[in-house]
Amino acid sequence: MTTMELIKKLRDATGSGIVDCKKALSENSNDLEASIKWLRE
Secondary structure, three states: OHHHHHHHHHHHHHHOOOHHHHHHHHHHOOOOOHHHHHHHH
């Protein structure tokens, strides 16, 4: 899955902005579930 696809899924799941989603994915090694938890904290 490409980074853009991950960002789109993360935005759909959380409603967060693109910049926040990119940061969450980079902080969590592109792990979608970990990024969702990271954004909700």
